[in-house]
Amino acid sequence: MTTKERGRPRGFDADAALDRAVEVFWRHGYEGASLSDLTGAMGINRTSMYAAYGNKDELFRRAVARYAEIDMAYVREAMTRPTAYTVIEAFLRANADALTRTDRPAGCLSIQGGLACGSDNGHIAQFLAASRLAGEAALAERLTQAVTENDLPAGTDPVALARYVMVVSEGNAVHAAAGVDRAALHATVDFALRAIPH
The missing domain is CATH 1.10.357.10 (Tetracycline Repressor, domain 2)
Structure with a gap:
């Protein structure tokens, strides 16, 4: 990976996407929130989700932290x-x-x-x-x-x-x-x- 690639912005607002994930988990629960539901609401593909947030479990933990901070x-x-x-x-x-x-x-x-x-x-x-x-x-x-x-x-x-x-x-x-x-x-x-x- 070159320095240019490492420094390249993700192309989406990570906090705004996380806020949308919070809402999906809130409405559907952890089990009920599919990866398609999450990536669709967040406006990103699965590759970007995994790169930015890790797996579904890690995304959920970050969503709960965001919920605690904001809501x-x-x-x-x-x-x-x-x-x-x-x-x-x-x-x-x-x-x-x-x-x-x-x-x-x-x-x-x-x-x-x-x-x-x-x-x-x-x-x-x-x-x-x-x-x-x-x-x-x-x-x-x-x-x-x-x-x-x-x-x-x-x-x-x-x-x-x-x-x-x-x-x-x-x-x-x-x-x-x-x-x-x-x-x-x-x-x-x-x-x-x-x-x-x-």
């Missing part, structure tokens, strides 16, 4: 709120809004993407579960800080509280994918927030 930016914003209650409220409210955006598929990529995974021996489902648990651990860390600062009552279990918040979020994601509307998801958040000490 879940609200999580990072929520974590900056001054109190545990406002962190949780901001997260659950923004999550309900994100799950019901009209310009995106309903629900959540990390839930939808792993449905009906079978042929890969569960690797994708395990990857997605690990991703969700990493988010739960980050929330638990923030809530541990709140306990230390006496923002949450002494004796509050930050790990169990983080798990509760994620169960509400993930449950809302399943319901959103089934067609439940934004107002109904926010009504669930209203109930969930009553359990948050503040």
Whole structure:
């Protein structure tokens, strides 16, 4: 390969193509997204896809990372709120809004993407579960800080509280994918927030 060939641009916007792959995986899940679906949506051929992103598994992992960076930016914003209650409220409210955006598929990529995974021996489902648990651990860390600062009552279990918040979020994601509307998801958040000490 010559220097000129190595330096030649790909001829497509890699981030834009990845964003289109996110949507395909989100709508169809890992199993349901065929290479033809992916390359068609991305506007590239298979050779270009393999060169830019690797195989389907690697493309999916990059799509999930892109989804976390772009579509879940609200999580990072929520974590900056001054109190545990406002962190949780901001997260659950923004999550309900994100799950019901009209310009995106309903629900959540990390839930939808792993449905009906079978042929890969569960690797994708395990990857997605690990991703969700990493988010739960980050929330638990923030809530541990709140306990230390006496923002949450002494004796509050930050790990169990983080798990509760994620169960509400993930449950809302399943319901959103089934067609439940934004107002109904926010009504669930209203109930969930009553359990948050503040």
